[in-house]
Amino acid sequence: MAKGTTIEVKNLNTWFGRKHILKDISCYFEDNCVTGVMGPSGCGKSTWLRTINRLNDTVGSFRMTGEIFIEGKDIYAPTADVYSLRRRVGMVFQRPNPFPMSIKDNITFGPKLHGINDGDELDEIVETTLKKAALWDEVKDNLEQPGTTLSGGQQQRLCIARALSVDPPVLLMDEPVSSLDPLSASKIEDLIVELKKDYTIILVTHNVQQAFRVSDRAAFLYLGELVEFDKTAKIAEAPSDPRTEAFITGRIG
Amino acid sequence: MDDVKSQLRLDENEAYEETEDTGYHPKAFNEFERWFKRQTTIHGRRDLKDLLFKMLLSVVVIIVCMPFFMVLIQVGTVGMGVLLGSGPGQGLDFFLSTPGPGLQGGVLNAIAGTAYLVGIAMLVGVPLSLFGAIYITEYTRPGFMRSSVEFAADVLAGIPSIVFGAFGFTFLVIYLRIGMGMLAGGLTLAFMMIPTVLRTTQEALRQVPMSLREASLALGATKWTTTWKITIRAAFPGIITGVLLAMGRVMGETAPLIFTSGNNLGLPTSVTGPGSWVASMPYTVWSYISDPRNYVNDKAQATALTLMGMVLLIDLIANFISRKVTRRLV
Ligand SMILES: Nc1ncnc2c1ncn2[C@@H]1O[C@H](COP(=O)(O)OP(=O)(O)OP(=O)(O)O)[C@@H](O)[C@H]1O
Ligand SMILES: [Mg+2]
Numbered sequence: 001m002a003k004g005t006t007i008e009v010k011n012l013n014t015w016f017g018r019k020h021i022l023k024d025i026s027c028y029f030e031d032n033c034v035t036g037v038m039g040p041s042g043c044g045k046s047t048w049l050r051t052i053n054r055l056n057d058t059v060g061s062f063r064m065t066g067e068i069f070i071e072g073k074d075i076y077a078p079t080a081d082v083y084s085l086r087r088r089v090g091m092v093f094q095r096p097n098p099f100p101m102s103i104k105d106n107i108t109f110g111p112k113l114h115g116i117n118d119g120d121e122l123d124e125i126v127e128t129t130l131k132k133a134a135l136w137d138e139v140k141d142n143l144e145q146p147g148t149t150l151s152g153g154q155q156q157r158l159c160i161a162r163a164l165s166v167d168p169p170v171l172l173m174d175e176p177v178s179s180l181d182p183l184s185a186s187k188i189e190d191l192i193v194e195l196k197k198d199y200t201i202i203l204v205t206h207n208v209q210q211a212f213r214v215s216d217r218a219a220f221l222y223l224g225e226l227v228e229f230d231k232t233a234k235i236a237e238a239p240s241d242p243r244t245e246a247f248i249t250g251r252i253g
Numbered sequence: 254m255d256d257v258k259s260q261l262r263l264d265e266n267e268a269y270e271e272t273e274d275t276g277y278h279p280k281a282f283n284e285f286e287r288w289f290k291r292q293t294t295i296h297g298r299r300d301l302k303d304l305l306f307k308m309l310l311s312v313v314v315i316i317v318c319m320p321f322f323m324v325l326i327q328v329g330t331v332g333m334g335v336l337l338g339s340g341p342g343q344g345l346d347f348f349l350s351t352p353g354p355g356l357q358g359g360v361l362n363a364i365a366g367t368a369y370l371v372g373i374a375m376l377v378g379v380p381l382s383l384f385g386a387i388y389i390t391e392y393t394r395p396g397f398m399r400s401s402v403e404f405a406a407d408v409l410a411g412i413p414s415i416v417f418g419a420f421g422f423t424f425l426v427i428y429l430r431i432g433m434g435m436l437a438g439g440l441t442l443a444f445m446m447i448p449t450v451l452r453t454t455q456e457a458l459r460q461v462p463m464s465l466r467e468a469s470l471a472l473g474a475t476k477w478t479t480t481w482k483i484t485i486r487a488a489f490p491g492i493i494t495g496v497l498l499a500m501g502r503v504m505g506e507t508a509p510l511i512f513t514s515g516n517n518l519g520l521p522t523s524v525t526g527p528g529s530w531v532a533s534m535p536y537t538v539w540s541y542i543s544d545p546r547n548y549v550n551d552k553a554q555a556t557a558l559t560l561m562g563m564v565l566l567i568d569l570i571a572n573f574i575s576r577k578v579t580r581r582l583v
Contacts, residue, residue, distance in 0.1 A: 055470060058467070060394050083474075083475065085473075086470065089471075090472075093467070094464075095464060097462065097464040097467075099468070099469070100465075100487045109469070109472065109482070159468070162472070163471075166472055
C-alpha cells in the first residue's frame with residue numbers, strides 16, 4: 001500500500017509559446033492530505049497540475065524553468081524517468097474519459113503496462129481499486145461491460161479507480177466533479193476525503209465551497225501567481241490577500 | 254394581421270370538420286385524402302405560390318430519383334433473369350463457371366479477378382495509408398509537412414480514375430516493367446485507395462479525444478503504447494468504415510484496370526507475367542455490354558447487379574459499424 005509523499009515546487013515558471021502562464025511559484029504539498037487549488041478560469045490551475053506529472057511535455061510550445069521535487073527527487077532532472085514518474089503520480093481529468101474497453105480492462109491497463117500479467121493478481125487489483133473508488137458494488141457483476149456504458153458519475157469513479165490501479169502515492173485531480181450531477185459530485189467528494197488517508201491529493205477546483213469542504217490546505221492562484229497557500233480553515237476565515245478575499249466572496253472569478 | 258388570424262382560425266375549423274368526417278373510407282386512404290386536400294387547398298395568393306413551389310419540388314425529386322429506379326429496374330429485371338435462370342451460365346452456375354466457348358458460361362473469372370485485385374489493393378494500400386495517417390496525425394505537429402501531405406491526398410482523391418489507369422500503365426507496366434496483370438492492376442487500385450483511406454483514418458484519429466491519450470500517458474504508457482492500444486482502438490470503427498468505403502469504391506472501377514490488369518476468360522495462374530492477366534467485374538460489364546450477342550448483354554446486367562449487391566453489402570456493413578460504435582462512444 002502506497003503512502004502519500006511530499007511534493008516541493010521551487011521557482012516554477014512556465015510558458016506556452018511566449019505566453020507566461022505560471023509565475024515564479026514555490027510551495028510545498030504535504031503528504032496524506034488534500035490540497036485544494038482554487039482560482040478563476042484560465043489562471044493556470046490545470047497547467048500547474050500537469051507540470052507535476054510532466055503531461056505538459058507533450059505540448060510542443062511548452063517551456064519551463066524551476067524545479068519540482070517528489071520525495072526529494074527532481075522530476076525534471078535529465079536522468080529522471082518520465083514513465084516511472086507518471087506511474088507514481090495518478091491523474092483524474094475534468095471529464096470522465098474511460099478507455100473504449102471493458103471495465104476490467106480499464107483497470108488492468110495500467111498494471112499490465114508495468115509488467116503485472118498474473119491473472120489472479122490483476123483480478124485482485126480490479127477488486128481493491130474498484131472498492132476504493134466506491135464502485136465495486138455497482139459493477140462487480142458486469143466487469144466485462146464497456147466502461148463507456150456507465151453513467152457519468154460511475155465513469156468518473158472508474159477513472160479514479162483506473163488512476164489508483166498502479167498504486168501511485170500522489171493523485172492529481174483536475175476539477176473531477178465539475179461535469180457531474182450534484183449527487184455524483186458529493187459521492188466523489190466523500191471519496192476524496194476517504195482517499196487522503198493513503199494518498200497525497202491535489203484537487204483543482206474553481207468551486208470555493210468544494211475546496212473548503214474537502215481540502216485541508218488550499219492554494220489560490222490568480223493570473224499565474226500563487227497568491228495564497230495556507231491551511232484551508234485559515235483561508236476560509238481570514239485570507240491574508242485582498243484578491244483571495246475577493247475570490248472567495250465571489251467578486252472575482 | 255386580423256385577416257390572417259381569421260383565416261388561420263378558419264383553416265383550423267376546416268381541419269376539425271374533416272377529422273369528424275371519417276368512417277366512409279378506409280383509414281389510410283382517408284388520411285391520404287386529408288393530407289392531399291391540405292396540400293392543395295388554396296386560400297390566397299400565398300397558398301397558390303406555395304402549392305406551385307411544392308409541385309415544382311416534387312417534379313425535381315422525381316427527376317432526381319428516376320435514374321436510380323431506372324437503373325435498378327433495368328439491371329434488376331434483366332440481371333435477375335440470368336441469376337434465377339437455369340440455363341448454361343445461369344443461376345448458381347453464373348457464379349461458379351468461367352465464360353467458356355461463346356461466353357456462354359458464368360463470370361467466375363470476373364468475380365475471382367475482382368477479389369484478387371481488390372485483395373492486392375487492400376494488402377498494399379491499407380497498411381500504407383494507416384501508417385501514413387498515424388504518423389502524420391500522431392507524430393507530427395501541424396505545419397508545412399502535415400498540410401502538404403493532406404493537400405496532396407485531397408487532390409489525389411479527386412483525380413479521375415482514368416488518370417490513375419494511365420499512371421499505372423506508364424509507371425508500373427512500362428517503366429517498372431511489371432507488365433500487365435494482377436499485380437499492376439492491384440497496385441493501381443491501391444494508389445486510388447490510399448488518399449481516401451489516409452484521410453478517413455486521419456479523421457477517425459482526430460475524433461479521438463485528446464484526454465483519452467492523456468489518460469494513457471498519465472498511467473505511464475509510452476507514446477507508442479498509447480497510440481496502438483488506446484488511440485487506434487478508439488478510432489478503429491472509423492478506420493474500418495473508411496477502409497470498407499474505399500474498398501467498395503475501387504471494386505467498381507474500370508478505368509484504372511483497362512491498361513493495367515488486362516483481361517482473362519479463365520483464372521490467372523500467376524501474380525506477374527503473362528499468366529497473371531485477370532478479369533474484373535466492371536471490366537466484364539463493359540466488354541459484355543458492347544457485345545453484339547443478346548445473351549452476353551444479359552450477362553453484363555447480371556454482373557452489374559452482382560457488383561451492385563456486393564458494393565451495397567460492403568456499404569451497409571460500413572454503415573452498421575460506424576453507427577453502432579458512434580452510439581457506444583458518445
Ligand atoms: N496546450 C496549450 N497551448 C497553448 N496554451 C495553452 C495550452 N493549455 C493551456 N494554455 C493556456 O494557458 C492558460 C492557463 O490554462 P489552464 O488550462 O491552466 O487554466 P485553468 O486555470 O485550468 O482554467 P480552467 O479553470 O478554465 O480549467 C490559458 O490562458 C490557456 O489559454
Ligand atoms: Mg483547467
